Amino acid sequence: MAEDQGVNGDLWTEQGAILLQRLGWEKIGDSNIDIEGTDGIKHGIDSLFKYKDFARLLDEGIFVEAKRYKTTSFSPSKIGDWVIKLDHKINEISLDEGFYNTYPAMRETKTRNGLLLLWFSDAKNFPKVEESIQTALEGVNIPKGRIAKSNRLFVMTNPDILRLASVIDVVDHWNSKSGNGKLKFYYPSTFGKPVQEESTLSLEYMYSQFLVGRAEEISNGKVSQSNFVFYFGDNSVDSYEMLHAALIANKAIQNNHKLFIYQYQRDDDFRKIKPDILKIFQGEGYPDVSFEQMNILADLPNWLSNAK
Numbered sequence: 001m002a003e004d005q006g007v008n009g010d011l012w013t014e015q016g017a018i019l020l021q022r023l024g025w026e027k028i029g030d031s032n033i034d035i036e037g038t039d040g041i042k043h044g045i046d047s048l049f050k051y052k053d054f055a056r057l058l059d060e061g062i063f064v065e066a067k068r069y070k071t072t073s074f075s076p077s078k079i080g081d082w083v084i085k086l087d088h089k090i091n092e093i094s095l096d097e098g099f100y101n102t103y104p105a106m107r108e109t110k111t112r113n114g115l116l117l118l119w120f121s122d123a124k125n126f127p128k129v130e131e132s133i134q135t136a137l138e139g140v141n142i143p144k145g146r147i148a149k150s151n152r153l154f155v156m157t158n159p160d161i162l163r164l165a166s167v168i169d170v171v172d173h174w175n176s177k178s179g180n181g182k183l184k185f186y187y188p189s190t191f192g193k194p195v196q197e198e199s200t201l202s203l204e205y206m207y208s209q210f211l212v213g214r215a216e217e218i219s220n221g222k223v224s225q226s227n228f229v230f231y232f233g234d235n236s237v238d239s240y241e242m243l244h245a246a247l248i249a250n251k252a253i254q255n256n257h258k259l260f261i262y263q264y265q266r267d268d269d270f271r272k273i274k275p276d277i278l279k280i281f282q283g284e285g286y287p288d289v290s291f292e293q294m295n296i297l298a299d300l301p302n303w304l305s306n307a308k
Helices: 006-020 079-092 097-102 127-139 158-177 237-247 268-280
Strands: 026-028 033-037 042-045 046-053 059-069 109-120 151-156 184-187 194-199 210-219 222-231 258-264 288-291
Touching: 006 059, 006 109, 006 158, 033 097, 033 210, 042 059, 046 194, 059 288, 079 097, 079 109, 079 127, 079 151, 079 158, 151 158, 158 210, 158 222, 184 258, 210 237, 222 237, 258 268, 268 288
Parallel strands: 059 109, 109 151, 222 258, 258 288
Antiparallel strands: 026 046, 033 042, 046 059, 184 194, 184 210, 210 222
């Protein structure tokens, strides 16, 4: 039997909600709700969320479907059905006035986003199905992050979920040691909006090859500001040159502020090219550039797996 039935499925719905809330999203209403659409049918939705859109006026509204399986009981063809059904649910529900009367917090949002959180509990076996999952996504012409019809449909599987949990671990670690200074994500100036620093991670940003953060550290009554880069790309000189160019183009890093680069990929040979990479970033007025390694999680972290 598919593991997303019953208790385990409900547990993953709550755990997925906790993950998104830890990234600054606001949960709307209860979990596992039925919402009537314009077709007169009640459509099951695992959870509703919204978050502030830092570039435009309206918040983003998200319909989240959480699925939990074992690799041994999963058929990749299911993904196409789930994505198409989620697209249909969004269209039917978002056009029904009763939805906004029941959930008024969603009224001033762009209810165009669907997110499928697909978790395989036998995580060590995920590589066996990863390629077939990607093929299935491409088969329905809705790969991760691509706009489909009028809605935006996203899929996250184990690697995406664990990467986000690793980001949260770094944020928690920094915030616990930095006094009152909180690490926030950096959003460049777009659509006439000024640069913003927020605790919320947007849906698009979650798929980026790098994230930028800033934080104030308070020590002995003195305040100092640091820049952070969560980097998920390759550890090569060329990749870091492209990273540096992107950071400069987006005015994402500042002179005379310590720069922490958190690496997600492991490379035992990185030490051989580290002096060359340091030269890329130094000379821009940085007093110090520090390379740190993010946790590469094999399974859900305790703060999430122990959540009830």
